[in-house]
Amino acid sequence: MEVVPLTTAGEVAALAADVVEALVRRRPAAVLGLATGSSPLPAYQELTRRHRAGAGPSYDEVTCLNLDEYVGLPPGHEQSYRATIARELTDGLGIDPARVHGPDPGEDGLATAGERYEELILKVGGVDVQLLGIGSDGHLAFNEPGSSLASRTRMKTLTARTRADNARFFGSLDEVPRHVLTQGLGTILRARHLLLVATGAGKAAAVAAAVEGPVSASCPGSVLQLHPHATVLLDEAAASGLERGSYYREVYAGKPAWQGL
Numbered sequence: 001m002e003v004v005p006l007t008t009a010g011e012v013a014a015l016a017a018d019v020v021e022a023l024v025r026r027r028p029a030a031v032l033g034l035a036t037g038s039s040p041l042p043a044y045q046e047l048t049r050r051h052r053a054g055a056g057p058s059y060d061e062v063t064c065l066n067l068d069e070y071v072g073l074p075p076g077h078e079q080s081y082r083a084t085i086a087r088e089l090t091d092g093l094g095i096d097p098a099r100v101h102g103p104d105p106g107e108d109g110l111a112t113a114g115e116r117y118e119e120l121i122l123k124v125g126g127v128d129v130q131l132l133g134i135g136s137d138g139h140l141a142f143n144e145p146g147s148s149l150a151s152r153t154r155m156k157t158l159t160a161r162t163r164a165d166n167a168r169f170f171g172s173l174d175e176v177p178r179h180v181l182t183q184g185l186g187t188i189l190r191a192r193h194l195l196l197v198a199t200g201a202g203k204a205a206a207v208a209a210a211v212e213g214p215v216s217a218s219c220p221g222s223v224l225q226l227h228p229h230a231t232v233l234l235d236e237a238a239a240s241g242l243e244r245g246s247y248y249r250e251v252y253a254g255k256p257a258w259q260g261l
């Protein structure tokens with residue numbers, strides 16, 4: 001795992017955008033794994049800004065796979081993750097909505113939604129770069145603490161803490177769905193590159209547990225330690241709980257350009 005402690009959230013966003021753009025330039029038909037939540041938003045804004053300024057690559061051939069989705073929201077609900085990703089990123093990059101997929105009960109229903117999404121991920125050749133945020137309790141996508149490290153896409157029940165954290169996007173806590181469909185931790189681990197972004201002091205404990213704590217289902221984010229190519233971009237506040245922060249800074253400062261991220 002490469003931990004990159006930066007200073008500001010703006011630097012995190014710019015570097016995350018650089019990684020995505022470099023991939024799409026190298027591989028125009030790349031498969032991008034997209035996360036929701038507030039953490040990746042500045043990176044999405046940066047990508048959109050560069051694209052509109054004519055500075056980014058063409059996203060015409062890209063395929064996007066969303067990490068997770070609420071269950072039970074009416075189609076097109078503004079807080080559905082499908083609508084959120086379209087609004088925050090893919091529409092702005094000019095990506096055809098038909099190339100953006102997410103776990104979806106669809107006509108065939110919830111019981112087979114997980115399996116169908118796993119098949120789709122395999123069919124498009126797997127995810128090249130998976131953007132990730134982390135929940136304040138260490139959850140990844142909607143894999144709450146206790147999720148199997150080998151899990152695949154399936155329905156999960158949200159914890160009270162995650163529902164409370166996400167209530168800010170809804171009118172009230174009661175409106176936050178209780179159930180979700182989410183890629184599993186085992187699904188996420190199959191992506192070729194994991195790119196986790198975390199900013200703010202509220203994420204410091206979760207980041208420290210994920211990066212330096214034991215690999216455990218109690219901290220789903222700790223599965224990053226099992227991945228051969230995981231990058232963790234942090235602002236100063238999110239990195240503040242790390243024991244080896246000064247070492248990571250030293251490594252990054254001396255990193256040869258040919259290594260890339």
Ligand SMILES: N[C@@H]1[C@@H](O)[C@H](O)[C@@H](COP(=O)(O)O)O[C@@H]1O
Pocket residue numbers: 035036037038039040067068132133134135136139140141142162166
């Ligand atoms: N399903 C999403 C996660 O993918 C995200 O990482 C988490 C943290 O969100 P935020 O970045 O807003 O703190 O929120 C939700 O639960």
